[in-house]
Amino acid sequence: xxxxxxxxxxxxxENPFSNWEAQNIALAAVAQCSALVHDxxxxxxxxxxxxxxxxxxxxxxxxxxxxxxxxxxxxxTLGLSTLQKIITxxxxxxxxEIIRYSLxxxxxxxxxxxxxxxxxxxxxxxxxxAPILPLDSNRTAPPGEDLELLKQDRTFRQLSNIYRETISxxxxxxxxxxxxEHLKSENIANRIRALLFAGIRSALLWHQLNGxxxxxxxxxxxxxxxxxxxxxxxxxRTNIE
Numbered sequence: 001x002x003x004x005x006x007x008x009x010x011x012x013x014e015n016p017f018s019n020w021e022a023q024n025i026a027l028a029a030v031a032q033c034s035a036l037v038h039d040x041x042x043x044x045x046x047x048x049x050x051x052x053x054x055x056x057x058x059x060x061x062x063x064x065x066x067x068x069x070x071x072x073x074x075x076x077t078l079g080l081s082t083l084q085k086i087i088t089x090x091x092x093x094x095x096x097e098i099i100r101y102s103l104x105x106x107x108x109x110x111x112x113x114x115x116x117x118x119x120x121x122x123x124x125x126x127x128x129x130a131p132i133l134p135l136d137s138n139r140t141a142p143p144g145e146d147l148e149l150l151k152q153d154r155t156f157r158q159l160s161n162i163y164r165e166t167i168s169x170x171x172x173x174x175x176x177x178x179x180x181e182h183l184k185s186e187n188i189a190n191r192i193r194a195l196l197f198a199g200i201r202s203a204l205l206w207h208q209l210n211g212x213x214x215x216x217x218x219x220x221x222x223x224x225x226x227x228x229x230x231x232x233x234x235x236x237r238t239n240i241e
Contacts, residue, residue, distance in 0.1 A: 003113065004112070004122045004204070005061055009065050011067055026203075028082070028083045029202035031098065032082060034082070034105070036051060038097050038098055040182065040192050041179065042182070044188055049075060053075025056132060057069045058159065058197060059129055059130065061123060073234055074234050086098055088224065101176075105196065105203045107172055125162045130155075132156075135152065160189065176192055
């Protein structure tokens with residue numbers, strides 16, 4: 001049986017991360033999806049750079065290398081910093097919600113993998129779709145005539161529908177907390193479902209790289225330190241460029 005998203009190889013020449021580091025990057029991607037869900041639910045907004053970095057791995061069904069899934073780890077900076085925060089005992093309400101969403105995504109990954117029929121359905125629905133392109137910041141068209149935005153909205157709607165037709169039929173569901181005005185917005189709700197979907201995709205990669213839930217307890221300090229090291233490395237490379 002082939003997983004919805006096949007397991008990639010670690011290409012240490014182009015993306016010099018160890019298995020442990022790659023594992024933590026995938027876990028950070030889960031945390032980033034959770035953080036963005038929280039932002040959308042409470043503010044109605046999410047950073048587009050991090051949104052694209054979280055969503056587009058969904059469309060990489062047959063990655064050859066790890067870097068095919070996350071071509072630019074800088075797009076997961078929010079996830080790395082979020083992972084550092086939630087892995088500590090900093091129990092704010094926001095961190096509590098992010099932890100709940102992240103653990104929910106890990107659980108839904110397991111439930112999805114238990115159903116070969118659902119895996120086949122998800123893969124078939126994702127195959128004809130293309131990655132989401134970032135919006136041009138210089139565009140001037142009104143919202144109702146903005147073709148870039150309309151195309152983006154359509155893709156999020158498609159992902160939302162796939163999630164509702166598959167993942168949402170599982171017994172376990174993630175309940176999202178937020179402001180009613182945002183949760184009732186179709187566009188925001190579509191983005192939230194797409195992010196939950198994307199979090200499950202990264203949870204699968206984390207598991208493929210031998211990530212296990214007990215690691216979150218036993219290796220808590222090591223995960224925090226690894227996330228900090230990767231962030232520092234990313235920042236130093238960014239400054240050089």
